[in-house]
Amino acid sequence: MVTENNSKQDMLQTSVQAKKYRVMIVDDEQDITTIFKIGLENNEFVVTTFNDPLEALSKFRPRLYDLLILDIRMPGMNGFQLYQKIRDIDNKVKVCFLTAFDEFPGEFKTSFPFLEEVKCYLKKPITVRDLVKRLADLANS
Amino acid sequence: MSRFIYTDVPLQLGKVSNNRLIHENSLGIGEHLSKMTPGEHNMLIYADINSLREIYCSHSRKSLQSRNNAVIILYHYESKCSIRNALKEFDIEVDRYEADRSLIIMDANEIIFKPNLDSFMQYLKSLEGLAIKYGKNGIDVIADMGSFRHLGKEQELIEGENRFNIISADSRSSIMCCYHVKDLKVLDAARINEIHKLHLNNFIVEEQE
Numbered sequence: 526m527v528t529e530n531n532s533k534q535d536m537l538q539t540s541v542q543a544k545k546y547r548v549m550i551v552d553d554e555q556d557i558t559t560i561f562k563i564g565l566e567n568n569e570f571v572v573t574t575f576n577d578p579l580e581a582l583s584k585f586r587p588r589l590y591d592l593l594i595l596d597i598r599m600p601g602m603n604g605f606q607l608y609q610k611i612r613d614i615d616n617k618v619k620v621c622f623l624t625a626f627d628e629f630p631g632e633f634k635t636s637f638p639f640l641e642e643v644k645c646y647l648k649k650p651i652t653v654r655d656l657v658k659r660l661a662d663l664a665n666s
Numbered sequence: 667m668s669r670f671i672y673t674d675v676p677l678q679l680g681k682v683s684n685n686r687l688i689h690e691n692s693l694g695i696g697e698h699l700s701k702m703t704p705g706e707h708n709m710l711i712y713a714d715i716n717s718l719r720e721i722y723c724s725h726s727r728k729s730l731q732s733r734n735n736a737v738i739i740l741y742h743y744e745s746k747c748s749i750r751n752a753l754k755e756f757d758i759e760v761d762r763y764e765a766d767r768s769l770i771i772m773d774a775n776e777i778i779f780k781p782n783l784d785s786f787m788q789y790l791k792s793l794e795g796l797a798i799k800y801g802k803n804g805i806d807v808i809a810d811m812g813s814f815r816h817l818g819k820e821q822e823l824i825e826g827e828n829r830f831n832i833i834s835a836d837s838r839s840s841i842m843c844c845y846h847v848k849d850l851k852v853l854d855a856a857r858i859n860e861i862h863k864l865h866l867n868n869f870i871v872e873e874q875e
Binding site: 553554577579598600601602603625626627632636 | 715742743745773775776812815816817818846847848849851852
């Protein structure tokens, strides 16, 4: 069992390390962005964090990131609204939405049709190990 | 040392009398709320979750323990678990109050518009009736209004506030509408002004340094 786990972990590490993925994390909770940044950087991701979605948007540039982690409920602009605007700048960047709540993205699909294509939702709290795995899966999808 | 957190918001507050705009730290606002009378409909503008937490905890404790009211907390940015923990840290017997329905903590997104604003208003009225039936003096509602913007219901915000005004005026309930300052900033000045005018007091939390 240990061997199998180690093997999976090795595969995971290999898949992540083959390329240093650039990740932008936006969450209004500073604790979350700090913990995620440390955890992902320890796993060879290159991480930029923001606690204000409007600031994140103002500093976003095409092809600057491979992956996004966006909190859904944020003051001023929610994660769906932020991703909608980011897609106008870079429609290749992949996204994972993050939430501590029982969100039902189906309710937002009329306003945000792109949600039909989004498969990655992370529920807080999440372990760094799970986070790394989900991001590696997303990057390789 | 404290500073106003609201000074950079493009507001035109000329039509709101100064005595209805109250800049205080969370302790000072707690003092104001402790003198609140039934039927009040107030607004709280906060910039960080810690300030909001301090205020809803002290307000809830006074409501439950001193005013013999039931409390309904409708959250948006915090989870139920973190609210329960915060209340417990304020020596509020969360389990007991929840068990006897004196304390109800719900996701605002799950109740305010499901199925619609009308049903929510009826729900509040029925809760008030139940609270009084079980010996309470009334209910104190603390609602984070972030869910309106989150659900794309900004157009219904004024209507919702108007309805809160009506429902609270004719009842033994108080309603405190909590707005994150960033959720207000995205509204136009006329609408912000209108929201201010729909509340008896507008508490603006000064950020502590």
